[in-house]
Structures are given as C-alpha cells and as structure tokens.
Amino acid sequence: MTTIITVTSGKGGVGKTTTSASIASGLALRGFKTAVIDFDVGLRNLDLIMGCERRVVYDFVNVIQGDANLHQALIKDKHADNLFVLPASQTRDKDALTEEGVEKVLQELAHQGFDYVVCDSPAGIEHGAVVALTFADVAIVVTNPEVSSVRDSDRILGIIQSKSRRAIEGREPVQEHLLVTRYSPKRAHDGEMLTYTDIQELLRIPLLGVIPESEAVLQASNQGIPAIHQKDTPVADAYQDTIGRFLGEEHPLRFVEYEKPGLIKRLFGGK
Amino acid sequence: MSWLSLIFGEKKATASVAKERLQLIIAHERASLSGPDFLPDLQKDLVAVISKYFPVNPDDIKVGLEKQGNYEVLEVNIVLPEGH
Numbered sequence: 001m002t003t004i005i006t007v008t009s010g011k012g013g014v015g016k017t018t019t020s021a022s023i024a025s026g027l028a029l030r031g032f033k034t035a036v037i038d039f040d041v042g043l044r045n046l047d048l049i050m051g052c053e054r055r056v057v058y059d060f061v062n063v064i065q066g067d068a069n070l071h072q073a074l075i076k077d078k079h080a081d082n083l084f085v086l087p088a089s090q091t092r093d094k095d096a097l098t099e100e101g102v103e104k105v106l107q108e109l110a111h112q113g114f115d116y117v118v119c120d121s122p123a124g125i126e127h128g129a130v131v132a133l134t135f136a137d138v139a140i141v142v143t144n145p146e147v148s149s150v151r152d153s154d155r156i157l158g159i160i161q162s163k164s165r166r167a168i169e170g171r172e173p174v175q176e177h178l179l180v181t182r183y184s185p186k187r188a189h190d191g192e193m194l195t196y197t198d199i200q201e202l203l204r205i206p207l208l209g210v211i212p213e214s215e216a217v218l219q220a221s222n223q224g225i226p227a228i229h230q231k232d233t234p235v236a237d238a239y240q241d242t243i244g245r246f247l248g249e250e251h252p253l254r255f256v257e258y259e260k261p262g263l264i265k266r267l268f269g270g271k
Numbered sequence: 272m273s274w275l276s277l278i279f280g281e282k283k284a285t286a287s288v289a290k291e292r293l294q295l296i297i298a299h300e301r302a303s304l305s306g307p308d309f310l311p312d313l314q315k316d317l318v319a320v321i322s323k324y325f326p327v328n329p330d331d332i333k334v335g336l337e338k339q340g341n342y343e344v345l346e347v348n349i350v351l352p353e354g355h
Contacts, residue, residue, distance in 0.1 A: 146289075147289050150297075151297065154301070191287065194290060194293075198286065198290045202293050202294065
C-alpha cells in the first residue's frame with residue numbers, strides 16, 4: 001500500500017518545500033521507499049533544496065506526456081537510500097499537470113512498491129495546488145504563527161474537504177495534520193506571536209509537530225541538504241519527532257517552551 | 272503605557288488581537304464558503320410554495336445560515352405584503 005502525503009498551506013514561503021524534503025528524507029532514513037514530487041510547475045525549487053538540481057534530466061511533465069519514463073525521471077537522493085526525487089518542469093505550462101496524468105504517475109509509483117509519496121504543493125489555490133491534494137491520503141498543513149498563514153491554511157482545509165478524491169467519492173476523509181513552522185517560543189511566551197495551541201484551536205485539526213524558527217534551515221538550503229540532516233539542531237530533532245508521531249510513536253513536544261537564559265548564558269552569549 | 276514599560280521598552284502583546292480577529296474571520300469564511308450552496312435553491316422553492324397562498328415577491332423571502340456557538344441556525348425571513 002502506498003500512502004500519498006500532500007504538504008500544503010495555501011500561503012507561500014511558510015516552509016512547504018523545506019518540510020517536504022525533510023519529511024521525505026526522514027521516512028526514507030527509517031527504511032521506507034519514498035518518492036518526493038515537486039508540483040510547482042514553472043517555479044521548481046525542491047531540486048535545489050534536495051541538492052540534486054544538476055542531475056535533473058527529465059521532469060514530472062515529461063513523464064506525464066510520455067517523453068520519458070518514470071525510471072528515467074526519478075533522481076536517486078545522495079543522502080538517503082530509498083529516496084527518489086521527481087522534479088517539476090521549469091518550462092512547461094502549469095496546465096500540463098492533468099489529473100489523469102498525475103493519477104497515472106502515482107499509480108505507477110504504487111506499482112513500483114513505494115511506501116510513501118510526498119507531494120510538495122505549490123502555494124495558492126489554483127490548479128497546481130488542487131491537483132497536488134486531489135489524490136492525498138494524508139495532508140500536512142504547514143502553518144506559520146501569523147494571521148495570513150492561519151487564514152490561508154483554513155482555506156486550503158476547505159478545499160481538501162471538497163476537492164480531494166476521498167471527499168468526492170465519499171471515502172474516509174483525508175487525514176489532516178497541522179505542522180506549525182518558524183515558531184519562536186520566546187515571542188509566543190511574550191504574547192507577541194500566536195501560540196501553537198492558538199493555531200490548533202483556530203484550525204481544529206490535530207497537531208503533528210512544531211518546528212522552531214532556526215538559522216539551520218537557511219544553512220541547509222544553502223548547501224542543498226534537507227534540514228533533517230543538520231545533526232543536533234532543534235529543527236532536525238523536531239522533524240524527527242514529527243515523523244515519529246506520524247508513524248504512531250509518542251514524542252512530547254520539544255522546543256516550544258521558552259527558557260529564560262541563565263546569568264552565565266546572558267553574559268557570555270552562546271546558542 | 273506605564274513609566275516602567277517606557278524605560279524597559281516592553282512590547283505590546285498583540286497575539287491575542289490576532290487570535291480574536293482570526294476567530295471572527297475564519298468563522299465567517301467557513302460559513303460563507305461551505306454550507307450555503309443549497310441556499311439559493313431553498314429560497315426559490317420557498318418562494319414557489321408560499322406564493323401558492325400569498326402573493327409574495329421573491330425579494331421578500333430571505334434565507335440565511337448563521338453559526339451561533341455550536342449550533343447552526345437557518346433563518347428564514349418572509350415579509351408578507353401589506354393589507355393582506
């Protein structure tokens with residue numbers, strides 16, 4: 001059985017691609033055969049975040065249009081066995097992602113024995129975003145503690161509940177998970193930022209994890225190595241916990257409480 | 272702002288404002304984007320039924336769905352013509 005996970009948000013720049021890359025890598029590191037697909041036709045970036053931009057020969061649209069087969073287009077990841085990247089097309093029109101074409105590719109991945117397919121959705125609520133969530137079994141809704149992101153996440157939840165195949169066919173609904181990213185415990189503590197519980201109350205879906213705001217994310221993308229590989233950083237640990245929870249393990253939330261720095265730390269700095 | 276916060280440069284706790292605003296707008300948008308696909312049809316049907324008994328204008332019948340706490344309230348407002 002292949003599980004299709006769509007990483008979505010409505011709003012841009014909240015961390016969808018960072019999350020797709022880290023979740024897919026984390027699942028692969030745990031031994032699951034995983035593919036991660038970039039649905040952002042025309043603005044592909046997953047290849048850069050995964051560090052495989054120079055190995056792109058064929059893309060998602062080439063496969064849909066029959067110019068290449070899936071085997072030729074899938075790029076094997078350098079950092080995790082069992083992980084393959086399917087890049088978006090940079091040149092084609094976004095309408096090239098037909099529903100039938102996408103369905104065929106997903107079926108072929110299932111046929112090849114993939115355990116998980118992670119769909120990295122584009123921002124917005126247009127065709128690309130809708131087709132990315134159409135076949136989802138699971139949706140990870142990436143939300144920043146900020147008003148426009150929360151509102152857009154609510155919007156995208158409405159679209160999942162009306163336009164996903166599971167909704168249209170009246171099957172068991174898409175499993176929705178909230179992932180709060182770019183969280184600053186200090187600012188939330190000071191009342192300057194929505195807390196993760198505020199966001200959960202507003203969106204009313206189960207919380208899968210909280211990823212703290214961190215410099216490590218930029219350092220990861222600079223190098224083209226998914227953030228989950230940045231050993232011993234809160235971001236990597238938070239993504240590992242998130243994957244564990246997704247697989248049914250219990251992990252208490254970390255990096256969400258603000259600890260006042262002690263005198264020594266205040267005097268000598270340090271992180 | 273107290274003199275203490277002037278000295279220490281305390282920042283305003285605006286998160287609660289954000290939460291209240293979001294509660295309102297999300298509830299409003301959920302109400303207007305989800306359910307009411309059938310409201311225009313319901314309104315038309317009501318006009319058809321009621322005009323069998325009273326001469327009414329289609330505009331005199333207003334149908335709305337409102338959320339009050341945990342309940343959804345279907346509000347139907349019918350204005351009968353004067354001198355009936």
